[in-house]
Amino acid sequence: MSRWGMVIDLDKCVGCQACVVACKEENNVPHGSPEEQKSRREIYWHKMIAVTNGKYPNVRTEIIPMPCMQCDHPPCVTVCPAKATFKREDGIIVQYFRRCIGCKYCMVACPYGARSFNFKAQEAKAYHHQDEPPDRKSWAPWPFPVRTQGVVEKCTFCFHRIDRGLKEGRKIGTEVVPACVEACPSQARVFGDLDDPQSPVVQLLASRSSFRLREELATKPKVFYLSR
Amino acid sequence: MGLSRRKFLKLTAVAGFSAGAIGIHRRSHSLPSGQPITERALRGRWIPTSCLNCPARCGITVKVAGGRAVQIKGNRSSLISEGQICPRGHIGLQVLYDPERIISPLKRSQPKKGKGIAPQWKPISWDQAIEEVVGKLRTLRDTFRPHHLLLLSGLNSRSHEDLLSRFAEAFGTPNLVTGEGLDREAEKTGNWMADGHFDACAYDLDQTNYLLSFGADLLESTPPVARWLRKWGRLRREKTVRTRIVSIQPRYSVTASKSDEWIPIKPGTDAALAMAIAHVVIKEELFDHGFIKEWTMGFDRYRQVALQHYAPEAVSRITGIAAETIYRIAREFAQIRPAIAIAGKGATAWPGGCYTSYAIHCLNALVGSIDVPGGIFYQESPGYRPIPNVACDEIAKRGLEQPSIDLHGTEGFPAARVVTNQVPRSILEGKPYPIEMAIGFNSNFNMTAPGTGQWEEALKKIPFYVHVAPFISEMADFADLVLPSTTFFEEWGYDHSSPGAGFAEVRIKQPVVKPIGDSKSVGDILFHLAKRVPGGVTRAFENIGGSGEGFVRYRTSSLLPWEEFLKKGVWRGPAYQYRKYSRIFNTPSKKFEFVSGNLQALHKRKARGLGEGVAYVPHYSDAKWLGKEEQYPLILFPYQPLLTFENGSQNYPWAQEIFLPMQGVGWASPAEINSETARILNLKDRDEVWIESPFGKIRTRVKVSEGVHPGTVCIPFGQGHTSYGKWQKGIGCNPNEVIGVDFDLLSGQSTFFNTRVRVYKA
Ligand code: SF4
């Protein structure tokens, strides 16, 4: 069984946020508003943070793109009372909306702020749907032509792409990658099987020094960063 | 709903659900079946076309499912950016499906015009709209006043630009004004002084080992943006030597944060720094002797100027950069080759900015980075099938003899090709003649040009103004008639980038979905109008394809077969040829000139305009400020973030919510102030302040920052819209409202950075 992971090269990353937008585009994640930003109710499956240190003129800001870290030891799964969030065999942590009771325990447990609560119903006249009118019969993990209000959502590593790619016999990591990886103009992102010594992710990790966010928490993220 | 659902689930047996979990787990490995919607979305067709959210005009492919555009990717066949696009490319979906697009022609019923006065639009039919426009156009020509027509062009496809200039010429008006005078005219003029190419530079980024950027936000606003974003990855980790990138600018931009070194410079002193670098390179004999000897002219004079006036110690006092730093970067620049020096807008959109561009371009010649691998490219143009020359009728000929109201090429702006911001002045003064009618194509100059107030006054004064765009804008608010045009998803066109890749490349623009409402493409509108303005105009539009689509077929038939173009979306010219020294320099000496022969020749032709004591060599002169330092102690230094759209709107929530990544905020345009300056002014984060210049004041919030020069206030462009749009109206402020109107006189470039302001609590 594969164990999917992602490597983000901060030396190549240009901070453009194409990854943020491409994720919303692919997964029909609702956009926010000024009010929602103020009350921190925006939904991002993939977000951007900027960490600034130092004093003028010796200042340094690191812009860090952040999908869900897809932890191998995911605290979000441990705390979920409804077993709505769980780990697939291939290591991807998914959220099953029909079973989520909206208790937000997972949001509290996640050390990376990777999860968002969907407060709102889809707008009647949305900018962009994956497809036409919502079909309520087709509630399932993906895609999300209709939004599920009142549940927690997060990045899925675009597992729908992976599943479909496998079914069609295509190579995951080269022919098929998550939307954020595909959209990254500087090609700072690489996706693949962490258990396959031949995979580009493993080889890239072997060639450069890397780190994971908040490693001390022993969550064992499967998203790695290459430093500058 | 969330709550009731939660209660409901609590009441139901949890056990039942965990049994389900196993089933779901297994099922999720394959595509859930029985989902017609899902299947259809997956099956969608990908159609190649071209983005027009900025002048890069990247090749894209759009996925269409069930008649709707649902996803956008770069077109992998387009090699300018190696098939990659910037985030705005994806946000094209929100441009297309902007719920507030105009769906029919609109006529104003409120006779009064002015900022904040609602025009009270009434929908009318296309027939009626065209009838009214044609009526006025005919009158102008029948009375031999075709030059009283002003055509304004914002961001349009190349094919539409070509049709527009044809229309202007055949009609007989010298007044087709683009927004280029707001953009890079000083840079182009500086290049022209040196090598005779009146164009922006293109750079061979695949092989360069050192980038020295003066005032250029390479990853935010330097065209073609997507090329920079892609090549950055290559510069860093896809070549044997990791390219060193040094970013010189007063603000710690995304580009600066991603560079190896950020050097904050005192605004407006880049020319001095460039000359100091030349000083070191020349003094230490680090220049490319071969190239200088064979292919340049005037080196001795240049050398003398650099050595005499620009020692790093002296320049350190001008720029605020330590002399040791200047020595170091000069040596790095000359020794890590191939190296490129880049002149950005932050360095050149100043009075005298063309000399700054000239000084920076000369650095490239010093280290021999001209037309070599890893150096400067001379962008090649695609060989479109030529259009027969316009056979002007008598009316047109007489109109075209008149000077243009932007005064380009006159004594005021001798080297200029377009002086966008002179237009409102000329209209208000009624000189050299009155403007009776104007048509704006996707323009929004009372938003994007410094001195928005003068544009508003001028627009008010134009008796009949027609605005053509997919949505209402600040400029449309002054229109008598608005014609809804299509977005780049719904129309035919061909496009090529601003200079970038060296080799020529053309992308098709084809309709991927049906036009929204009753919108028509700019091309089709021009054909409609031309047919109904008899004489030379009608004739000029005959036999060139007959419609927006036909015209694209006509023009690209010299490139590749139509079916192939539709399918692939891209035509690419031959690979770039380096070292064309014997034929590349368009200067009197046919060499790269450190003493500008082109400028000397111009001086001879237009002796009076240039005045006495014009310098023909690159040099620095003290910036001319708008506002006294005692009264206005800070310099307003605006900037353009990557997520600023260049189509005249910002009504796109995907862009708005992540507008400023460095500050982690969206939906806003805060004023960044250095922490030390803020302490002195007693300002804290998020304080409401007025930014006041001699020309007005705007209100915003403070962002205390470690990343801006202490003498500056930095505010982004893109916000401050007042006309329409749930997602943009009333958000942030527009620095152009307080920036003064000023020019680099040689090039006609609008200056953006020499306005002084004071900041105080609101
Ligand atoms: S990052 Fe957060 S949401 Fe993602 S797996 Fe880890 S704990 Fe769960």
Ligand code: SF4
């Ligand atoms: S798309 Fe790539 S380069 Fe752009 S911010 Fe995301 S990771 Fe960085």
Ligand code: SF4
């Ligand atoms: S760089 Fe410009 S043309 Fe290219 S995708 Fe971005 S907005 Fe579109």
